[in-house]
Amino acid sequence: MSSKMQSSNNIAQARRTVQQLRIEASIERIKVSKASADLMHYCGEHAKYDPLLMGIPASENPFKDKKPCTIL
């Protein structure tokens, strides 16, 4: 590759990098305290619907019988 092509590739790459960074720099950010509070609220509200968290009564457990499955 000629050095002229190489340097115009480098410039094209650098332009893309700057354009990408402009997009990423431009977003609105919220405070981590707000993000945490929202997440804690969500987990709290949905905890009672979470079978692995609450435990599953044997009568409602589709996997309650322990048996191996072997393909011969």
Added chain:
Amino acid sequence: MGELDVLKKEAETLKTQIETARKAVNDTTMEAASSGVAPAPRIQPKARRTLKGHTAKIYALYWALDNKLMVSGSQDGKLLVWDTHAGILANCVPLKSAWVMTVSFSPSAGLVASGGLDNMCTIVNISGEKPKTMRELDGHDGYVACSRFLSETSILTASGDQTCGLWDLETGKQKQSFLNHVGDCMCVALAEDQNTFISGACDSQAKLWDIRDGQCKQSFIGHTGDINAISYMPNGQAFITGSDDCTLRMFDMRADQEVMCYQNAQPTAGVTSLSLSLSGRLLFAGYDDFNCNIWDSLKGEKIGVLSGHDNRVSCTGIPSDGMCVSTGSWDSFLKIWN
């Protein structure tokens, strides 16, 4: 200054701007914020099923939306579809290439996708008498590490060629490519509205993408090794990643930064896989050291372990009804726990 120098200077300025903006909203940590939350119960799920049938390392598994069928892929060259409630094999799909790294179901579970070292994503119709290969999506220049259906006619792939791709299954062609990672793309997860997705790669970064225009919207730094697994928190505003750096991390998209790091006291094993319980409170993570750790996602504490595999836990999954967690291992077995 030449144009190149001007551009390099602007790039540095923008990076500093981003770091400053992140620090400005970093008024606490998730760990500190959750100190008042009651600890999650110490749970000890039991292994309810051991599914034996593969004859080599299992690399991937995926639950169908019916919460009953689960597909697993192994380097024995087969995809096995299991009826997990009955504990029996429902279908067997032989693969052209044994080097499988990812499996998934379409929403109807009538199609399965697999991908791997053949650089292709293969779509097989399993709704008929015999499995029938429908499409071979050819176009990546590297392995296909992860594939996720958006619908019966559209699929997203992550590749070792450092790109992700969106494919139209009716034409077999790539509709959109996602270029910005500088390392192998290892994993993707779709947002519920399917307008965006997140990816993890060997450049240690996670990225948020707009599906339609291919634009990378946000880049998340923090990991110091390959990111092998990624999953949204069910509130859709945060996600968790697992890495070869032996940690998992939670990133919040609106705060645009890492908010929690999950690290063992003696971190020696890389994280291969992760799954979140229905509320998002419980984080199940598979490691190279044969275990699956259970973390309290809000407080960052380890609250349990699933032990039972005799080799690396390579994949985990929780069905959409949250009723169990499944693990797949290099020991060739799958286990179902609750």
